[in-house]
Amino acid sequence: MNRPVTLFGLVIVTCCLSITFALDNGLARTPPMGYDTWNFYHCNYDGETLMKTAKAMKDAGMLELGYEYIYPDDCWEAPERAPDGSLQPNPFKFPHGIKPVIDYIHSLGFKFGIYNCAGTRTCAGFPGSYGHYEQNAQQFADWGVDYIKFDWCNVPFWEFPGWSHEQVAQKLYSDFRDALNKTGRHIVFSMCNGWDPDVYPWRWASDVANLWRTTDDIADSYDVMRDRYEQNILHGSKAGPGHWNNPDMLEVGNGGMTTEEYITHFSLWSIMAAPLVIGTDVTNMTESTKMILTNKEVIDVDQDVLGVQGIRVKSDIAQDVVTKPLANGDVAIVLFSSNGPGVINTTIEQVRMPSYYDVYILRDLWTRQETTIRHFISAYVQGHGVKMYRIRPGKPQDAPPHHVIYFNPSPMMLTESPKRYGASLRIENVGASTMQHVDIQLHTSSQVKVVPLTAMKYDAIHEMEQVEVSWHFEVPSDKYSGSYPVSVTVSYTYPYAPFGAHLSETFNTSIDIPDLVQLGKEGTCHCSSS
Numbered sequence: 001m002n003r004p005v006t007l008f009g010l011v012i013v014t015c016c017l018s019i020t021f022a023l024d025n026g027l028a029r030t031p032p033m034g035y036d037t038w039n040f041y042h043c044n045y046d047g048e049t050l051m052k053t054a055k056a057m058k059d060a061g062m063l064e065l066g067y068e069y070i071y072p073d074d075c076w077e078a079p080e081r082a083p084d085g086s087l088q089p090n091p092f093k094f095p096h097g098i099k100p101v102i103d104y105i106h107s108l109g110f111k112f113g114i115y116n117c118a119g120t121r122t123c124a125g126f127p128g129s130y131g132h133y134e135q136n137a138q139q140f141a142d143w144g145v146d147y148i149k150f151d152w153c154n155v156p157f158w159e160f161p162g163w164s165h166e167q168v169a170q171k172l173y174s175d176f177r178d179a180l181n182k183t184g185r186h187i188v189f190s191m192c193n194g195w196d197p198d199v200y201p202w203r204w205a206s207d208v209a210n211l212w213r214t215t216d217d218i219a220d221s222y223d224v225m226r227d228r229y230e231q232n233i234l235h236g237s238k239a240g241p242g243h244w245n246n247p248d249m250l251e252v253g254n255g256g257m258t259t260e261e262y263i264t265h266f267s268l269w270s271i272m273a274a275p276l277v278i279g280t281d282v283t284n285m286t287e288s289t290k291m292i293l294t295n296k297e298v299i300d301v302d303q304d305v306l307g308v309q310g311i312r313v314k315s316d317i318a319q320d321v322v323t324k325p326l327a328n329g330d331v332a333i334v335l336f337s338s339n340g341p342g343v344i345n346t347t348i349e350q351v352r353m354p355s356y357y358d359v360y361i362l363r364d365l366w367t368r369q370e371t372t373i374r375h376f377i378s379a380y381v382q383g384h385g386v387k388m389y390r391i392r393p394g395k396p397q398d399a400p401p402h403h404v405i406y407f408n409p410s411p412m413m414l415t416e417s418p419k420r421y422g423a424s425l426r427i428e429n430v431g432a433s434t435m436q437h438v439d440i441q442l443h444t445s446s447q448v449k450v451v452p453l454t455a456m457k458y459d460a461i462h463e464m465e466q467v468e469v470s471w472h473f474e475v476p477s478d479k480y481s482g483s484y485p486v487s488v489t490v491s492y493t494y495p496y497a498p499f500g501a502h503l504s505e506t507f508n509t510s511i512d513i514p515d516l517v518q519l520g521k522e523g524t525c526h527c528s529s530s
């Protein structure tokens with residue numbers, strides 16, 4: 001007997017269809033970590049390079065830190081498909097085929113990834129998957145591929161008249177997801193279409209892919225890196241376990257940024273729960289590159305199982321505060337000074353830490369130093385730099401009081417004759433105990449006469465108190481130009497310091513007398529040369 005389909009029946013069918021066609025690989029519960037050849041090698045690598053990379057990462061303990069997926073980006077392929085339609089590796093780069101390389105990488109404990117493209121050709125012009133999705137997905141699964149980056153070049157849009165790029169992207173990436181599902185192998189699916197300004201994957205991709213690009217390609221420059229951060233931070237609500245925003249791979253170690261800027265890059269990517277995909281020559285890392293890429297406490301923030309992307313809670317004239325709740329109740333924060341140096345202020349409430357505790361511990365994730373606070377968080381941050389803290393409840397005796405030192409790095413010229421300069425420094429105690437026996441010492445060249453204008457020793461700077469100290473310096477009047485180093489050391493102790501230990505911080509600067517002759521101001525120099 002024929003029976004009409006009830007609404008209830010339709011609901012079941014629709015619901016089951018959507019379950020069948022969701023990405024259900026159960027992977028990437030935390031942001032994927034690994035290695036991609038593109039940022040450093042572009043097309044100049046081979047199978048040997050991949051194996052050496054894997055070995056170097058293994059030896060550096062990077063696998064244990066979570067860098068799990070190793071993969072060639074574009075250019076691993078031969079220029080054409082094989083006669084049976086399958087993709088083939090470039091025979092010069094992989095003289096014994098790709099399988100031995102995959103097996104070696106697996107044998108070290110890593111997972112292996114691959115690169116291909118939704119269009120007819122990859123971005124570098126090698127065969128893409130268009131028209132072969134099921135065949136390619138199966139071939140990758142048969143090879144033992146665990147991760148795929150699927151790009152967006154050479155898409156035949158003319159075959160979809162009247163469709164937007166967004167609609168074509170949804171269709172093609174869903175088709176490829178279904179092809180991956182059909183293989184039965186669990187393969188992380190990384191979409192790479194967010195660089196197309198007409199595609200907005202964060203709006204729709206959470207049941208299509210495990211990660212998607214939110215930006216155009218990164219480059220090894222501070223300005224580009226900062227721009228990728230600015231874009232990616234906007235989509236925080238779309239990220240979560242199994243589906244992540246990707247502001248592109250890491251440039252740490254490639255030489256176009258300072259160490260401070262690479263620390264910023266790595267901290268921002270981690271607080272944003274971004275995939276951490278290395279893109280430098282790991283067989284030849286400097287100590288500072290290795291120090292950055294292997295900072296476990298920063299990686300722990302990225303990999304936290306709560307899976308929340310950090311959100312920006314303050315953005316004032318190039319000073320950002322980004323906060324990320326963590327699974328154990330701690331909160332991670334980044335204070336980012338994207339232009340010049342300065343003091344960034346925030347509070348426990350603003351960074352969304354429960355505010356009913358009396359005292360909190362700030363753990364600096366780069367220096368590993370801990371300090372106490374009650375309510376205010378303030379820190380001097382270098383230009384283009386960050387401070388990254390993990391915050392937990394604590395007691396005053398757990399650590400020294402948090403304080404901020406405002407030091408103007410360029411002493412000001414007060415008079416030209418005699419050549420007199422002024423400098424000052426302010427210490428503010430925002431910690432949860434008293435700073436005691438505070439001693440401020442200034443060292444400079446013996447040619448410079450130093451005149452302290454205020455006391456330089458203080459028995460106590462209590463909670464929420466501050467002191468300001470200042471000096472005059474006189475430099476020899478017979479000098480037309482020169483540079484005199486100045487260093488200021490602030491040392492102190494606190495009531496709970498173990499064995500009365502003293503802590504100290506040193507600031508270095510210099511008094512720079514410009515070369516007036518070179519500046520073309522001969523007439524204005526009244527200095528005698530006798």
Ligand code: GLA
Pocket residue numbers: 038073074122123124151192195217
């Ligand atoms: C695109 C991607 C890059 C890289 C290149 C390779 O530009 O965004 O990450 O994969 O293609 O050709």
